[in-house]
Amino acid sequence: TRLVLEVAQHLGESTVRTIAMDGTEGLVRGQKVLDSGAPIKIPVGPETLGRIMNVIGEPIDERGPIKTKQFAAIHAEAPEFIEMSVEQEILVTGIKVVYLLAPYAKVGKLALFGGAGVGKTVLIMELINNVAKAHGGYSVFAGVGERTREGNDLYHEMIESGVINLKDATSKVALVYGQMNEPPGARARVALTGLTVAEYFRDQEGQDVLLFIDNIFRFTQAGSEVSALLGRIPSAVGYQPTLATDMGTMQERITTTKKGSITSVQAIYVPADDLTDPAPATTFAHLDATTVLSRAIAELGIYPAVDPLDSTSRIMDPNIVGSEHYDVARGVQKILQDYKSLQDIIAILGMDELSEEDKLTVSRARKIQRFLSQPFQVAEVFTGHMGKLVPLKETIKGFQQILAGEYDHL
Numbered sequence: 001t002r003l004v005l006e007v008a009q010h011l012g013e014s015t016v017r018t019i020a021m022d023g024t025e026g027l028v029r030g031q032k033v034l035d036s037g038a039p040i041k042i043p044v045g046p047e048t049l050g051r052i053m054n055v056i057g058e059p060i061d062e063r064g065p066i067k068t069k070q071f072a073a074i075h076a077e078a079p080e081f082i083e084m085s086v087e088q089e090i091l092v093t094g095i096k097v098v099y100l101l102a103p104y105a106k107v108g109k110l111a112l113f114g115g116a117g118v119g120k121t122v123l124i125m126e127l128i129n130n131v132a133k134a135h136g137g138y139s140v141f142a143g144v145g146e147r148t149r150e151g152n153d154l155y156h157e158m159i160e161s162g163v164i165n166l167k168d169a170t171s172k173v174a175l176v177y178g179q180m181n182e183p184p185g186a187r188a189r190v191a192l193t194g195l196t197v198a199e200y201f202r203d204q205e206g207q208d209v210l211l212f213i214d215n216i217f218r219f220t221q222a223g224s225e226v227s228a229l230l231g232r233i234p235s236a237v238g239y240q241p242t243l244a245t246d247m248g249t250m251q252e253r254i255t256t257t258k259k260g261s262i263t264s265v266q267a268i269y270v271p272a273d274d275l276t277d278p279a280p281a282t283t284f285a286h287l288d289a290t291t292v293l294s295r296a297i298a299e300l301g302i303y304p305a306v307d308p309l310d311s312t313s314r315i316m317d318p319n320i321v322g323s324e325h326y327d328v329a330r331g332v333q334k335i336l337q338d339y340k341s342l343q344d345i346i347a348i349l350g351m352d353e354l355s356e357e358d359k360l361t362v363s364r365a366r367k368i369q370r371f372l373s374q375p376f377q378v379a380e381v382f383t384g385h386m387g388k389l390v391p392l393k394e395t396i397k398g399f400q401q402i403l404a405g406e407y408d409h410l
Helices: 096-101 120-135 148-161 184-205 216-229 243-251 278-284 295-299 323-349 356-371 392-403
Strands: 005-012 015-020 041-043 071-073 109-114 139-144 173-178 208-214 261-269 289-292
Touching: 015 184, 041 184, 071 184, 096 323, 096 392, 109 120, 120 139, 120 148, 120 208, 120 261, 139 148, 139 184, 139 216, 148 173, 173 184, 184 208, 184 216, 184 243, 184 261, 216 243, 216 261, 216 278, 243 278, 261 278, 323 356, 323 392, 356 392
Parallel strands: 109 261, 109 289, 139 173, 139 208, 208 261
Antiparallel strands: 005 015, 041 071
């Protein structure tokens, strides 16, 4: 077995400080180290589809070597400003609350924020189910510091649904895993490995690639562990001083060029449900759309537990989504905001003290809240309800009718 080490600091006297990409148990002083003189290179190309590999590009699915002639370094420059493309179009997700209030751009960086156990991974699985299967192009899934069980489940679900085909070369997805049990070096680099696989499809094959990352917070967390081991002085909340640089160099590579595009969906863990924590706060700046999952909504039993007032999207603009969609979305948000401001009064004095107009607002807001939920295909086994894919037109029409008072009698 080989242990790959990435040089992090040159200390002089032919001594370097390195980051290990695997466990270092059993290493002894004076052991010989081979200098490759090159960065970590991983296999790329169509041969990676249907395969699972680790941070250094070794297959971990017990199906033999990845037979490819092409290799690429995991560290690369972001595309030049002039190479980028600026087209804007809505991504078909089939999820009502996302469609209506914070639609995803077809080529952009989209993120799901949420604390522990509010449904980030289930939502990302549903997006893989709805978007990747209908997409027809290639997808890359990077499992960064998450549960191995989830990675295993995802792999088997993809085989069942035909997205991965073990018999011939028609697979549509490449998987890159560096899960919770890996040392921090691997977790800090595995997102770059997944990104490198996606970049090859974008730049060399002109593809529109989907890149799923679960969970980008673990990339920051591993960076902070490595930073402490390298002896750097920590900054706010104990994070690495290079937090913004690490995040920036990675996120800037996820972009659309004139050759092809990468649309990325990232799950972001929010420590202690605090969106102002430096890790999620640094990520916010890079995103085109954010879907914030809220524990308060999950506690009401409404799933997906998306916070309709906290989620944002850059393309929520009447010039892009059309004035009808824009007006309905703003109308829904206004009613929910009014309901939120009435909640204190309801808690203290009860519903009876409200004016007729306010009672109507509360009744409509509660209908909207429930109508924003929907059963997921990936959760059918748990809920017992058939998963639903809702088209955009139907979504807008349904909310328009609630706002117009057509369901006030219910």
